[in-house]
Amino acid sequence: MYDVAIIGAGVVGAMCARTLAKYDVRVCLIEKENDVATGATRANSAIVHAGFDAKEGSLKAKFNVRGSEMMEQVCRELGVKYKNNGSLVIGFNAEDRQTLEELLARGNANGVKGLYIAEKEELEKLEPNLSDTVECALVAPTGAIVCPYELTIAAVGNAMDNGADLERNFEVSAIEKTENGYRIFAGEKAIEARFVINAAGLYSDKIAKMIGDDSFDVHPRKGEYILMDKACGSMLKNTIFRTPSKMGKGILVSPTVDGNLLAGPTSVDMEDKENTATSAEGFDKIIKEACENVKEMPFRRTITSFCGLRAVGSTGDFIIKAENGFVTLGGIESPGLTSAPAIGVYATELLAEQGLELKEKADYNPIREAMHHFREASMEEKNEIIKKDKSYGKIVCRCEGVTEGEILAAIRQNPKALDLDGVKRRTRAQMGRCQGGFCSPYIVELLAREHGMAYEQVTKSGRDSYINVGKTKEV
Numbered sequence: 001m002y003d004v005a006i007i008g009a010g011v012v013g014a015m016c017a018r019t020l021a022k023y024d025v026r027v028c029l030i031e032k033e034n035d036v037a038t039g040a041t042r043a044n045s046a047i048v049h050a051g052f053d054a055k056e057g058s059l060k061a062k063f064n065v066r067g068s069e070m071m072e073q074v075c076r077e078l079g080v081k082y083k084n085n086g087s088l089v090i091g092f093n094a095e096d097r098q099t100l101e102e103l104l105a106r107g108n109a110n111g112v113k114g115l116y117i118a119e120k121e122e123l124e125k126l127e128p129n130l131s132d133t134v135e136c137a138l139v140a141p142t143g144a145i146v147c148p149y150e151l152t153i154a155a156v157g158n159a160m161d162n163g164a165d166l167e168r169n170f171e172v173s174a175i176e177k178t179e180n181g182y183r184i185f186a187g188e189k190a191i192e193a194r195f196v197i198n199a200a201g202l203y204s205d206k207i208a209k210m211i212g213d214d215s216f217d218v219h220p221r222k223g224e225y226i227l228m229d230k231a232c233g234s235m236l237k238n239t240i241f242r243t244p245s246k247m248g249k250g251i252l253v254s255p256t257v258d259g260n261l262l263a264g265p266t267s268v269d270m271e272d273k274e275n276t277a278t279s280a281e282g283f284d285k286i287i288k289e290a291c292e293n294v295k296e297m298p299f300r301r302t303i304t305s306f307c308g309l310r311a312v313g314s315t316g317d318f319i320i321k322a323e324n325g326f327v328t329l330g331g332i333e334s335p336g337l338t339s340a341p342a343i344g345v346y347a348t349e350l351l352a353e354q355g356l357e358l359k360e361k362a363d364y365n366p367i368r369e370a371m372h373h374f375r376e377a378s379m380e381e382k383n384e385i386i387k388k389d390k391s392y393g394k395i396v397c398r399c400e401g402v403t404e405g406e407i408l409a410a411i412r413q414n415p416k417a418l419d420l421d422g423v424k425r426r427t428r429a430q431m432g433r434c435q436g437g438f439c440s441p442y443i444v445e446l447l448a449r450e451h452g453m454a455y456e457q458v459t460k461s462g463r464d465s466y467i468n469v470g471k472t473k474e475v
Helices: 011-020 058-078 094-110 121-124 148-161 203-210 230-235 278-292 336-353 381-388 405-410 419-429 440-451
Strands: 001-009 027-030 086-092 116-119 137-139 144-146 165-167 174-177 182-186 190-198 216-229 238-241 254-255 261-264 302-313 319-323 327-328 395-397
Touching: 001 011, 001 182, 011 027, 011 148, 011 336, 027 148, 027 190, 058 094, 058 144, 058 148, 058 336, 086 094, 086 121, 094 116, 094 137, 094 419, 116 121, 116 327, 121 137, 144 148, 148 165, 148 419, 190 203, 203 216, 203 302, 203 327, 216 278, 230 261, 230 302, 238 278, 254 278, 261 278, 319 336, 327 336, 395 405, 405 419
Parallel strands: 001 027, 001 190, 027 165, 086 238, 190 327
Antiparallel strands: 086 137, 116 137, 174 182, 182 190, 216 261, 216 302, 238 254, 254 261, 319 327
C-alpha cells in the first residue's frame, strides 16, 4: 500500500513526485508508456513563460508566475540546463501595439517583473535579425528556456533516488474506491494507495471519469515544429513570439538550451489523442510566419521536425481540485511546463489538507548530477574521468559528441533508459545531423547487454516499436 500514487509521468507528475519525495511517504509514479516524458512533455516549445499572457486571477496566471520564479533553482538542483534568455512579443502595426499594451497591463497585474514595450530603434540593437517590418515589442526579461524532457527525467530520477517508485507500462484501466483509499488497475495488475494524484495529461479526463467525475473534458491541440542545426542557434538571443490569439501564442522562433534554433508550433484542435503526424500545411505555416518574424530564417539547415499535442481543458483554465483523497490536475496546457514546479508544491498542500501527514525526511537530497556533466567538463576534467572509466573516452554519437560512458550512465541511473528514444532524451545521442544513422546500432547493442535481452528485443520507444527482426548473417 502506497501513501500516494501519481498517474502520469510527464513534467507535472514528475514535479509532484519530487516534491512528495521530500517527505516520509511512500510514493509510486505510474506511467502507461515505456519511459517518462513521452506525452505532451516530450514535444513542446521548451519555454519558461514570464506570465504576462494568462488572464488575471486565473490558475494559469498564479502558477505560471510562481513556477517561473522557482524554475532556475529547480534546474540548478537537478543539474538541468536553464537559460534566462528573455522573451519578445513583436508587433507590426497599431492593432498589435494595442494588444501589447493589454499584455503589459495584464503582466503587471500578474506580478511579472521588468516588462516594458520597446520601439523599433531599440529592437534593432537588441535583436538585429528581427524582421524590418517589426515596429515594437513587449520585452519580458524573466522569460527563459529549458529542456522539458531533461527536466522531467531529472525530477523523476531525483524522486526515485529519494525513495519513490516508478511503474512503467501500466495503463490505467479502472480505479476502485476502497476502505483505505484507492485500487488502481491496469488489466489484472493493481496498485493500492491511500491518496491519488491524477496528472494524466491528455487522459486526465478519462482518469477522472473512472471515479465518477465527468465535470470536464480534455481534447488535443496539435502543434508542429521545425528544428534547425546548432549552427543556427546564435542568430537570436530572445524567444520571439507573435501577438497571441485565442488559439495560442502563434509561431515562435527561439534558440534552445542545446544551441539549436526552433520554429513553431502550429495550433490545430484534434480529436485523436495519439495523432502526432506532421503535415505539409503545418510546415508551410511555420515557414511563412517565422520568415515574417525573423530575417533569413535558415530552414535549409533543418535537421528534423516533430509534432506535440497539448492537453486543452474545457474550462479555459487549469483544472485543479481535491476530494476524497483524489487530486485532479487536468487541462495543464501552456504554460504547464513553467507552472509544473509550483503545481507540484500545491498538489502536495492539497494532499495535506486531505489528511496526508507530511514529515520531512532527514536524509532528503534535492541535488542530482547533471546528465551532461561530461561534455561540459574541461579537458583536464574529462581526462580525469576517462582515467577512472575508459568508456568515457569512446565517442559513440559523433554528431553530438556523446560517449559510451554517458550512454551507459543513462541506461543505469534512475529512471533507466530502456529503449533508443530513452537514450536519446537523456544524452542527445541520435539528435544530430545524421539523426542516429551511425550510432543507433551500437546503442542497441549497449541496451541489449545492459538489460540482458536479445538484440532483436530492443525497441525504439517501447511496446511493438522493434527495430531489428533478425540477423542477416553471422560474423
